[in-house]
Amino acid sequence: MGSDDLFKKRKGAKKKRKESIRERAPYRYLIVCEGGKTEPNYFEGIKRKIEAKYRDKIDVKNKIELEIKGTGRNTEDLVDYTIKLRSLSEIPYGHTWVVFDKDDFTDEQFNNAIRKAQNSDIDVAWSNESIELWFVLHFEYLHSAIRRYQYIEKLNEHFTAKSINNGKYHKNLDNIFDILCKNGNIKEAIRRSEKLRKYYEEQGVTSEANMNPCTNVDRLVEELLQYFE
Structure with a gap:
């Protein structure tokens, strides 16, 4: 094989690698969580379900990749950190999410x-x-x-009624996703979340800080459910 042929072969291989990256990118998720344990544990549960389904798959175009980070950071600092993480990735992410709570942050910080x-x-x-x-x-x-x-008091009531974890919910449960799926109803949780948001929409409330209680975690969860249902 001449030098020109070798060059063309290497160039072709490099092109194929780039094409593979472009194909794979839409299936790559970066999920960066405010909490260090509770939220990451929940989404790690989803990740395990997805990986179990795709464990024997060879075609990367049909394989989802989740990278989940628990940070202990909050609000705008969390967003800045996520932007940095995304920019440092050699393979681009197709989807980037941040997960955080209102808690005691001001309305302005949250929004x-x-x-x-x-x-x-x-x-x-x-x-x-x-x-x-x-x-x-x-x-x-x-x-x-x-x-x-x-x-947490409400969760304790449900955990007691269903004999879950000795009737005690606590943060950092490793298998919280599995517990909720087995003993609760994830489809109803999605429907109830949508119902809450619709209520505020009908009331003309546009500030998320003024939507209490409310959540849109269901949007990310529903998006991920499609990969293993």
């Missing part, structure tokens, strides 16, 4: 973080006040503005 992410082409899975609202919605519809500890 600004959402807008900053959206303006940077990053999707936001937010909860007002906390992701435990999304968990509660697996068991019941909730339309009362309550605090995080009250979400």
Whole structure:
């Protein structure tokens, strides 16, 4: 093989690698969470389900890749960190999400973080006040503005009624996704989340900080469910 032929072969191989990257990118997800454990554990549960389904698949075009980061960062700092992570990836992500709660942050901080992410082409899975609202919605519809500890009280009631984890919900449960899927109803949680957002839409409320309780975590979850249902 001459030098010209070898060059063409290498160039062709390089082109194929680039094409493979472009094909794979739409299936790559970067999910960056405010919490260090609770949210990452939940989405790691989804990741395990997806990986179990695609474990024996060879065609990369049909294989989803999830990278999940728990940071302990908050609001706008979380968005800045996500932008940096995305920019450092050699293979581009097809989907980038940030996951965070309202908690005790000001209305301005919460809304600004959402807008900053959206303006940077990053999707936001937010909860007002906390992701435990999304968990509660697996068991019941909730339309009362309550605090995080009250979400936990409600989860404890459902955990007790269904004999889950000795009747105790606590943050950082490794198998929280599996628990909710087995004992709650994820389809109903999605429907209830949509119902909450529709209520505020009908009331003309446009500030996410004023939507309490409310969450759109279901948007990310529903998007991921398609890969293993």
